[in-house]
Amino acid sequence: MIYFDQVSKIYNGTGKTVALEDVSFAVEPGEFISIVGHSGAGKTTLLKMLLAEEDPTSGTVFFESVNIHGLRDSEKPMLRRRIGTVFQDFKLLPHKTAYENVAFAMEVAGRTEDEIAADVPHVLDLVDLGSKMFNFPGQLSGGERQRVAIARAIVNQPDLIIADEPTGNLDPVNTYEIVQILRKINDMGTTVFLTTHNKGIIDSVKKRVITLDQGRIVRDDKEGGYTL
Amino acid sequence: MFFLNVKRIWKSGFVSFWRNGVVSLSAVLVMVVALFMIGSTILLSAVLEDSLTTLKEKVDINVYFAQDATDEEIQGFIKGLEALPEVSAVEYITRDQALMDFKERHANDQLTLQALDEVGDNPLLAYINVKADDPAQYQGIYTQIESPGALSPIERDIIYKVNYEEERNQRAIERLSLAIAGFQKVGFAIVIIFILTAALITYNTIRLTIYVSREEIAVMRLVGAENNYIRGPFIAEGVFYGIVGGILTIALFYPLTVWVEQGTSSFWGGLNLFDYYLSNFFQITVIVLLSGIVLGATASYMAVRKYLSI
Numbered sequence: 036m037i038y039f040d041q042v043s044k045i046y047n048g049t050g051k052t053v054a055l056e057d058v059s060f061a062v063e064p065g066e067f068i069s070i071v072g073h074s075g076a077g078k079t080t081l082l083k084m085l086l087a088e089e090d091p092t093s094g095t096v097f098f099e100s101v102n103i104h105g106l107r108d109s110e111k112p113m114l115r116r117r118i119g120t121v122f123q124d125f126k127l128l129p130h131k132t133a134y135e136n137v138a139f140a141m142e143v144a145g146r147t148e149d150e151i152a153a154d155v156p157h158v159l160d161l162v163d164l165g166s167k168m169f170n171f172p173g174q175l176s177g178g179e180r181q182r183v184a185i186a187r188a189i190v191n192q193p194d195l196i197i198a199d200e201p202t203g204n205l206d207p208v209n210t211y212e213i214v215q216i217l218r219k220i221n222d223m224g225t226t227v228f229l230t231t232h233n234k235g236i237i238d239s240v241k242k243r244v245i246t247l248d249q250g251r252i253v254r255d256d257k258e259g260g261y262t263l
Numbered sequence: 264m265f266f267l268n269v270k271r272i273w274k275s276g277f278v279s280f281w282r283n284g285v286v287s288l289s290a291v292l293v294m295v296v297a298l299f300m301i302g303s304t305i306l307l308s309a310v311l312e313d314s315l316t317t318l319k320e321k322v323d324i325n326v327y328f329a330q331d332a333t334d335e336e337i338q339g340f341i342k343g344l345e346a347l348p349e350v351s352a353v354e355y356i357t358r359d360q361a362l363m364d365f366k367e368r369h370a371n372d373q374l375t376l377q378a379l380d381e382v383g384d385n386p387l388l389a390y391i392n393v394k395a396d397d398p399a400q401y402q403g404i405y406t407q408i409e410s411p412g413a414l415s416p417i418e419r420d421i422i423y424k425v426n427y428e429e430e431r432n433q434r435a436i437e438r439l440s441l442a443i444a445g446f447q448k449v450g451f452a453i454v455i456i457f458i459l460t461a462a463l464i465t466y467n468t469i470r471l472t473i474y475v476s477r478e479e480i481a482v483m484r485l486v487g488a489e490n491n492y493i494r495g496p497f498i499a500e501g502v503f504y505g506i507v508g509g510i511l512t513i514a515l516f517y518p519l520t521v522w523v524e525q526g527t528s529s530f531w532g533g534l535n536l537f538d539y540y541l542s543n544f545f546q547i548t549v550i551v552l553l554s555g556i557v558l559g560a561t562a563s564y565m566a567v568r569k570y571l572s573i
Contacts, residue, residue: 086485088485109489112484112487112488112489113487114487115484115485115486115487116486116487117487118487120485120486126478126481126482126485127482128479128482128483129479130278130279130282130283130479139483139486139488140486140487142271142492143483143486143487143488143489143492144487145264145268147267148267187486
């Protein structure tokens with residue numbers, strides 16, 4: 036489903052910074068894959084390439100059979116609609132309610148008002164936020180905001196969910212809940228791509244783990260734990 | 264799909280206009296300042312143009328007729344004058360009319376009225392006011408009036424006095440023509456500068472409001488929104504700034520024109536600014552509102568473009 040083929044990314048700032056170096060791996064549909072590594076190991080760069088936010092310096096990234104970086108600007112929104120994203124800082128629209136944040140993702144995908152009215156409450160119920168549907172992000176706790184973000188990520192039934200340090204700002208209880216939700220999504224057949232620092236998460240999930248160090252893949256374990 | 268998107272864009276623009284209360288208020292106020300400049304330019308040019316017409320109308324030639332000139336002789340003279348193509352109007356004031364005007368003017372001045380009674384017979388002369396289409400033509404008309412027999416085939420001279428001070432009038436006329444030309448040039452430059460300033464101020468304010476939303480724009484892109492769908496609500500918001508700002512500006516001109524008129528009517532006399540505002544209300548409203556809408560939409564379009572390039 037996803038295939039990184041000898042991907043390198045070099046930032047030319049003051050001196051060269053190598054973010055990724057000769058990274059190759061494949062992800063099958065339905066996999067739950069965790070990327071671990073120290074800060075600056077290249078985890079976020081990897082995800083940004085999947086979203087066509089960054090271009091590789093060399094190599095290619097495929098999503099299904101499409102070369103992501105051969106896409107024209109006007110085609111990128113179509114790719115992004117097939118990928119749900121969850122971030123450490125939630126990235127919700129602050130002037131929209133929880134309901135409107137989730138509805139926005141559906142509007143963008145061209146769904147009708149009827150579909151939106153039916154799906155949004157359903158998805159918010161799934162993440163246990165049915166009662167806070169009309170609260171603004173500022174009126175929600177960190178864990179609740181992250182659940183809104185997850186609801187937004189899954190509402191269009193994407194093929195892939197990307198979660199970039201989704202629990203980085205959360206306490207252990209909320210962290211556990213978010214991971215449970217992600218596992219549930221994965222159980223329903225959606226591929227999940229997770230980056231994290233949290234050893235507890237990796238050890239409890241017991242799924243494939245790729246370890247990055249200074250832009251290189253140093254381990255790729257089918258059912259790994261957190262080893263750095 | 265197209266109409267659904269248009270509907271969503273307008274709704275979303277309105278909702279964010281409403282919810283971003285303080286930001287919207289400041290943008291609207293700046294818009295009012297900008298539109299006020301444009302509106303004032305319209306009113307100012309109306310005032311100036313009107314003053315010029317008033318001044319032009321004040322220039323004329325008075326011809327006083329001898330006391331024994333008969334009405335027929337004078338009418339014949341007027342006919343001759345009216346036949347001249349450069350003459351636009353001739354106003355005839357008979358001796359009786361002149362006497363009535365005089366009495367009316369001095370209604371509160373018993374002494375003068377008594378003196379008039381003492382004289383017994385009407386001492387006033389009949390006269391005409393001659394107006395030309397163009398101030399530059401007075402000299403020619405004056406020459407015609409002065410040359411005997413040119414206007415009426417009468418042997419004797421019925422003209423008592425011609426009131427046309429050549430040098431003074433000529434200077435006034437020259438200055439007037441210069442003023443008209445100068446106003447047209449300067450006025451145009453002022454309009455351009457005002458409108459540019461207004462556009463820049465609005466652009467900067469809207470750019471700031473969009474700068475506040477730059478993270479939102481990034482989020483919308485990540486969710487897979489197309490550029491037009493992101494840009495749309497911002498442009499709609501800019502249009503709302505323009506509409507609300509325009510309505511406020513129009514409303515502001517109502518008390519303002521009344522006030523300006525009260526303060527200045529003594530030396531302008533001619534133009535009633537408030538009446539001008541009321542009678543041109545529709546045109547002024549359309550111009551101010553359209554300027555606001557175009558300003559707001561263009562500024563939003565340009566400001567948001569910067570954040571759409573990932």
